[in-house]
Amino acid sequence: MFVVPSIAFFAVLFAALVRSDCECGYTVNSTLYTDLIETDFLHLQNITGDTDWQGQDYTVSAELARGPYGKNASTTNIVANPLKNEYDWAGDGVNGGDAGLQLIVRGGTPENGGLIPMAELVTSRDDMLYGSFRAGIKITNVNGTCAAFFWYWNNTQEIDMEFLSTQMNETSSPVNLVLQSPQSAKQGFSAQGTGGFVNQQLPYQPDEGFHEYRFDWSPNAVEFYADGVLLQTLSKSVPNTPGHITLSHWSNGDPGWSAGPPVSDALLTVEYVKGYFNSSDPKRQEDWKSRCPSTATVNSTCAVPEVKEAPNGNSSAHTFFFSQEKNMTTNQTVGGEKSIASSIRWTQTASTAVFVFMVASTMEWFI
Known part of the structure; x- marks a missing residue:
């Protein structure tokens, strides 16, 4: 005889399902x-299959x-070059050279x-309001x-880490730290003198290896x-609007x-991008509040591991990804469609998976 489970049963089962480490x-x-x-761009076979990112054509x-000169962004200049061995974390890519995602500026006048011709990639999500963002990057050695x-967000709400290859030489290796603002817009989009610009020297040559670049926005x-290592703190013209993350490699011939x-x-190569942030989306905010009462928050959060060395060797390049660990990204909502096959998680019991299938038509999918 088939017995219909009680509402209490489903309540307990659902509570067990949604609990996770983070x-x-x-x-x-x-x-x-x-x-x-x-x-993880070191192991990504095809960037067009990643719904978190959108290649730009304009x-x-x-x-x-x-x-x-003008600029021509094209997805043909965004090239996946994963590691030859999927179990490695450093080395040559399948197309030769450094493994990772390549953003190419084509040579010639x-x-x-x-x-x-240039390359640009942006996140599909544009609801990022405050957070910590980091990327493993190797800069080109072509001037x-x-x-x-x-x-x-727009030309007056922007946080930049920019590298000019013409500034790189044996005695100089800077990164330009920029907060674009209404004041910088009035100066022709130059942030110098606004309190939102620092030309910061680095203790290494950015074109000689991968390094993690990061900004924490509050x-x-x-x-x-x-x-x-903390380089600088800028506190003037801090953005206060949600936006998205961009990777860009370009040239317009401007001598300045x-x-x-x-x-x-010229190749810009990216090993990974990670972002930990708050969402401005009311639906996501309500979702978080519904599963995270104040009494549970402390016990259900995870500390983000800090990078302590340049991600160049096989061990250091293997930086930690919550998304590659079991039970650390449950309830992280996913943009775009997901198939039923990829959405059912067999991490509890077979009956739990059946329960997930039953409620799928009325719930937003989670990973």
């Missing part, structure tokens, strides 16, 4: 963030690009002040490009890091910034 978020220096995004005229890892300040164009193809 259910109520992730902490960075004791600051709690409710959401995460993590991408053109910008020389006038709008504010340089002698465009005719008649034309467009310089004439700007490599940028940044958060963006309502009152933005802290910038390299390999876990990107210079270029490069004489040969």
